[in-house]
Amino acid sequence: MKPVVILTVALAAHAALIGAQGAQGTGVYRSRAEVVVIDAAVSDGRKPITHLTKNDFELRDNGVVQEVLDFSRETLPLDVTVTIDISGSMTPAKRGMVYRAVDQISAALKPDDRGSVVTFATRVIERRPLLPPPMEADLSPNGSGTAVRDALLLSLTSTPAVDRRQFGLFMTDGEDTTSYFDARTVTETARHASGQTTIVLVRDNGKLKDKDARQMFQAVATTTGGEVVELDRGDDLSRAFLAALESFRTSYVLRYSPVGVASPGWHEVSVTTKPKRYNVRARRGYWADVSR
């Protein structure tokens, strides 16, 4: 069978540049010894590929092959933020489904992991701060509008942490009615985000027709190394959440110090596997030295 390859390269400490000295604490540190950290999930069809070694990866930064300095899997604890659309278009049945899915995510977290729950309708509200499991949150309705873009934009501004990996699950039906910000602002901001975002589109009345929204979701997911998962009526939300979390948890973490590429600016990153080319789902790049 022809292998289908999915490699996820997520910039773990978000393609952030991490100074060697700073790696002991949380936060992003910058020094001359810049290290870029990338999450990479690899699969063959739907089957995760978990046996690779450092030498099986080829990583390019702005087209220049880089040496992978460090390589690991499943060692760092996770910060998981679940952002949920609770607007008027969410029926009680859908809400019940969401409660169950959050419970499942909570059960799947390890003691060192942390979870947070954010909801949105007209406004975005933190229902549970980032804390160790179990995750419990009130998902009662609040407001009749749906500010999808505003909520997605805000979800991209999570706290960077050197010793943790950040994962965002963003669930919506995709029908925006009240956002202030446009799709361009959201997709541009995604290029600067530290975590990986997977978007779960829950649709029970056909595919999302809004082309701009669809492109925005795709851009945010692929830029951050996540994916867009579309669920139809009757599909299992809990399963989709768990699969996305598992894919992130089991992804490879690659570290490298960029050599031979100019900084600052946008760095295009590509990750492939060799000799066999599996599917790689990867973050597209990172911004370097924006503030300097």
Next chain:
Amino acid sequence: MLFAAPQRSGGPLRADPVAIETGINEVLAAYSAGDDRAVESWLRTPEAGVSLSSIERVIADRAAPWTRARAAFLLEVAVGTMALRPAEIAVRDFAMGLMLTRRSDSLLLVGGQLVAGRPTPFGANPAEDRFEVLWHHAALGVAQGMEQYALQQRYLAVAGPRLEQARSGGTAVSSRLPLARAIAAAGLCCWSRTAGETIQFRSMNAPPVAPVTADTAVDLFTRAAAVPALHVEAMIRGAVLLSRIGREPEALAWFERVPPHTDRGLGYVHHITLARLLDAVNRPADAAAAYSVALDHAPDNQRAAIGLAAALLRAGREEDAARAGANARRLPEERSDQLRAYQRADARFVREWLEEIRRLRR
């Protein structure tokens, strides 16, 4: 409730024209005698529900003598009607929104003609002049509060020539009409049904207003900005219009010419719009500074807080962005929607103007 069902314990109210006229005249007498709350209280009764469509006929009766109280009465009813704005009603009841728009349309236009037809010319009685100018301002404020741009334009066709007459007769009248013209034109040229904006109702018995171009609206803001008392607001509103119609470089240039000001509502819209423009031209650090000022003007505003967090992130200030993002997620419910208040323009002054009109009616 303004339009209470016409029911009471003794059975349904009948639309008896004589009883209705007597009832309206009784309320007018109480109001004329100094009872400021007479109209407001009456509007909450079932009788008002069946009398509303007769108010103009009774109050603006050409045979009745001109009094300021009579004219003020019509304005009181229009303001009371605004308490149930189509902006909010339309969401759940289109028919009610349309009915209220038609009522306000008629009340304002009939009232405007009544006040414009006063026997004393401009310049003869300063109190009467002031009363008329306030009436026109408040009427436009009501129409702006309803966000019905055709209605604003129709009212300007009543008030505009009056103030021109005053000016050509040698009476200096300070008014907000130049700005009101620009606001109506901006709504007519460039209104689009986006989140938070009102359905534009068309009164069936009102003539259609002429189409307006964006260039005309911009030109009207330029003219309004030439009036010193209107300069700041006209510059901000003009820049916001330019930004909305995609003329970003011009919008930025207009914002650069806005002098320092302390108006919180305008300040919020000024800076959040400026911030988005700066975002669009890839100046995230400047955008963050502008979002921050918007947030100073409206500390509970989540839009500004989200914009600030995102701009900080794009400016490479990850930790500041994370802090700003956490703040945005934890903000309490906003006490009032500043963007909505901005869209409703002079509606913010109507209560104040009505108070002065009440004093002058006696």
